[in-house]
Amino acid sequence: MNNLDVILAAEDVKKSFRSPGGEVIEVLRGAGLSVLRGESLSLRGESGAGKSTFLNIIAGLESADSGAVSWDGTRIDELSNGRQAKLRGDFMGFVFQNYCLVPELTALQNVELALRITGKLDKNSSEYARDLLKTVGLEKRAKHLPSQMSGGEKQRVAIARAIVNRPRIILADEPTGNLDEETGKHVMNMFLDLCAQKNTALLLITHNPDFARKTSRRLVLKHGLVVEE
Ligand SMILES: Nc1ncnc2c1ncn2[C@@H]1O[C@H](COP(=O)(O)OP(=O)(O)O)[C@@H](O)[C@H]1O
Ligand SMILES: [Mg+2]
Numbered sequence: 001m002n003n004l005d006v007i008l009a010a011e012d013v014k015k016s017f018r019s020p021g022g023e024v025i026e027v028l029r030g031a032g033l034s035v036l037r038g039e040s041l042s043l044r045g046e047s048g049a050g051k052s053t054f055l056n057i058i059a060g061l062e063s064a065d066s067g068a069v070s071w072d073g074t075r076i077d078e079l080s081n082g083r084q085a086k087l088r089g090d091f092m093g094f095v096f097q098n099y100c101l102v103p104e105l106t107a108l109q110n111v112e113l114a115l116r117i118t119g120k121l122d123k124n125s126s127e128y129a130r131d132l133l134k135t136v137g138l139e140k141r142a143k144h145l146p147s148q149m150s151g152g153e154k155q156r157v158a159i160a161r162a163i164v165n166r167p168r169i170i171l172a173d174e175p176t177g178n179l180d181e182e183t184g185k186h187v188m189n190m191f192l193d194l195c196a197q198k199n200t201a202l203l204l205i206t207h208n209p210d211f212a213r214k215t216s217r218r219l220v221l222k223h224g225l226v227v228e229e
Contacts (some may be wrong), residue, residue: 007072009069010058013054015065022086030225041201042211046160072091093162093165094170104145107142107145110157133157187212
């Protein structure tokens with residue numbers, strides 16, 4: 001593996017929680033992974049295995065007890081929150097299980113919001129936001145509010161929003177977990193195609209072995225460690 005091609009790395013990440021009863025739960029016991037430019041990776045594991053905790057630590061949204069996380073060679077666990085947030089907006093996109101769209105904004109405005117936050121909203125980028133909505137098959141839903149869309153449509157808006165800043169990687173935490181099987185399959189295929197087409201790396205948490213099979217590398221989080229399947 002050429003180190004230059006590693007865009008994201010997590011090394012020896014440890015994290016424990018204290019349960020309300022006072023008992024210490026060791027969730028991550030030295031978990032690590034690296035993501036190469038443009039590759040798709042899936043991470044599976046039982047419910048409660050620590051997948052979301054690990055993803056949040058990789059995203060800098062939660063801090064680890066120890067270990068290192070690097071984006072493009074920069075140790076983000078050593079940066080201030082402000083500096084981290086600035087890097088994050090350019091470096092990564094997110095797709096969540098519950099969509100996390102802003103209810104008062106239309107589909108197009110939700111996608112444009114990601115551009116606005118990184119200070120990139122201009123005529124060209126707005127055109128790109130429209131193109132992406134078209135790519136995910138929602139050109140006729142641009143003016144719909146989230147409450148006026150189905151789950152599958154909302155997740156397609158969220159996918160367009162995740163990719164609009166041209167991030168190097170998208171982190172997705174069970175993105176089809178709230179969708180019925182058919183819709184989930186459709187949305188996942190679209191998501192994987194879009195990432196491949198834009199050469200955007202993907203770290204996908206999923207329960208679904210069929211979806212995992214479609215990624216280029218399959219990882220499992222087990223007993224607090226990441227193992228290659
Ligand atoms: N803030 C917290 N305080 C205490 N325990 C937590 C906290 N967050 C997560 N946990 C515990 O850590 C474990 C892993 O949670 P999580 O990362 O959400 O798992 P997964 O996403 O794999 O289902 C679970 O047992 C959960 O109860
Ligand atoms: Mg989870």
